[in-house]
Amino acid sequence: MNTTVLPDELDRRLIIATQAGLPLVPRPYDLLADQLGVSAEVVKARLTAMLESGRIRRIGAVPNHYAIGYTANGMSVWDVDDAHIARLGETIGKLDFVTHCYERPRALPDWPYNLFAMVHGHDRATVLAHIDEIAALLGPDCRRHDVLFSTAILKKTGLRIGNDG
Amino acid sequence: MSRPAPASLDALDRRIINALQGGFPIVDEPYREVAASLGTTETELLARIQRMLEARVLTRFGPMFQIERLGGRFVLAALAVPEERFSDVTERVNALPEVAHNYRREHALNMWFVLATETPDGIEAATRRIEADTGLKVFAFPKLQEFFVDMRLKA
Numbered sequence: 319m320n321t322t323v324l325p326d327e328l329d330r331r332l333i334i335a336t337q338a339g340l341p342l343v344p345r346p347y348d349l350l351a352d353q354l355g356v357s358a359e360v361v362k363a364r365l366t367a368m369l370e371s372g373r374i375r376r377i378g379a380v381p382n383h384y385a386i387g388y389t390a391n392g393m394s395v396w397d398v399d400d401a402h403i404a405r406l407g408e409t410i411g412k413l414d415f416v417t418h419c420y421e422r423p424r425a426l427p428d429w430p431y432n433l434f435a436m437v438h439g440h441d442r443a444t445v446l447a448h449i450d451e452i453a454a455l456l457g458p459d460c461r462r463h464d465v466l467f468s469t470a471i472l473k474k475t476g477l478r479i480g481n482d483g
Numbered sequence: 484m485s486r487p488a489p490a491s492l493d494a495l496d497r498r499i500i501n502a503l504q505g506g507f508p509i510v511d512e513p514y515r516e517v518a519a520s521l522g523t524t525e526t527e528l529l530a531r532i533q534r535m536l537e538a539r540v541l542t543r544f545g546p547m548f549q550i551e552r553l554g555g556r557f558v559l560a561a562l563a564v565p566e567e568r569f570s571d572v573t574e575r576v577n578a579l580p581e582v583a584h585n586y587r588r589e590h591a592l593n594m595w596f597v598l599a600t601e602t603p604d605g606i607e608a609a610t611r612r613i614e615a616d617t618g619l620k621v622f623a624f625p626k627l628q629e630f631f632v633d634m635r636l637k638a
Binding site: 345348365377381391416425469470474 | 512
C-alpha cells in the first residue's frame with residue numbers, strides 16, 4: 319500500500335477535474351465521464367482503483383473545524399526518545415482527539431521536538447486537558463513538550479496540480 | 484482569510500457532515516443513496532452540501548488525494564516572522580500556489596504552512612523562493628513517519 323504509482327494521463331485529468339470537488343449533480347460520475355470523453359464505467363473504475371491503492375484516501379467532505387465548533391486547534395509537539403518513537407506514535411495516533419500524528423525531524427537548537435500530534439477541541443481548556451492525557455501516556459519517554467495554538471487561518475486551499483498547465 | 488464564527492447548523496446538517504466524512508459511494512446516483520440512508524431526498528442533500536460549501540462550513544467535497552502516492556510531496560514548514568512584518572510576509576508566502584494551508588500560531592515560529600507540490604523537486608524550489616522573497620529562514624519539517632491520520636471530526 320505504500321508504493322508510489324505515478325498517475326497516467328487519464329488519472330491526471332481525473333485528478334484535475336475533481337480536485338476542486340465532486341460535481342453536485344445527481345449523476346456526478348456521468349458528468350465527469352462526459353468532460354473526459356470516457357465512459358462512466360471507466361471513471362468509476364479509475365476512482366475505485368485509486369481508493370484501493372491509497373492514492374485517494376477517501377471521497378468525502380472536509381469540514382471547516384471552526385465552523386463545526388472546534389474553535390481550539392493545538393499543534394502539540396513532543397521531544398521523545400527516538401528509540402521508542404514508533405511505539406509512542408502509534409499510541410498517540412490512536413487517540414480520538416488526535417487528527418494527525420507524525421514523526422518529523424528536529425531542528426536543533428531552535429526546535430527539539432520530533433513527534434507532532436494535532437489536537438482539536440471545542441475550547442482551549444479541552445485541548446489542554448487532552449495534552450495532559452498525552453503527557454501521561456508518554457511518561458518519562460518524553461523530555462519536554464509544547465502546544466502551539468492557531469490564532470488565524472491565513473490560507474486554506476489544499477493542493478492544486480496543473481498550475482503549470 | 485479570516486476565521487469564521489461557528490456556524491448555526493441544524494441536526495440534518497450535522498448528520499450530513501458526519502456521513503460525508505465516511506466513504507462516499509461510487510455508484511451511478513451516489514447522492515440518492517446517501518440521502519436515503521439519512522432519511523432525506525437527493526435534492527435536499529445536494530442543496531445542503533452546496534449551501535455548506537458556500538458558507539465555508541465545508542472547505543471541500545470530493546476525492547482527497549494522497550499526493551505522495553502520486554509522486555508529489557507535502558512538507559510542513561515554519562517561519563519566525565517579526566510582528567511588524569507579519570501581514571507583508573503572509574502576502575508573500577500565500578502568493579505561492581505551492582502553499583496549500585497557512586496558519587498563524589502562538590510561538591517564536593509563528594507562521595506554519597504546508598507546501599504541496601506535484602514533484603519532489605518543487606519543495607526545494609518553493610522553499611528557496613520563500614527565503615528569497617522574505618529574507619527569513621524556512622524551517623522544513625518533512626514527515627519521517629505517519630502514525631495515523633483520520634481527519635474526521637464529529638459535527
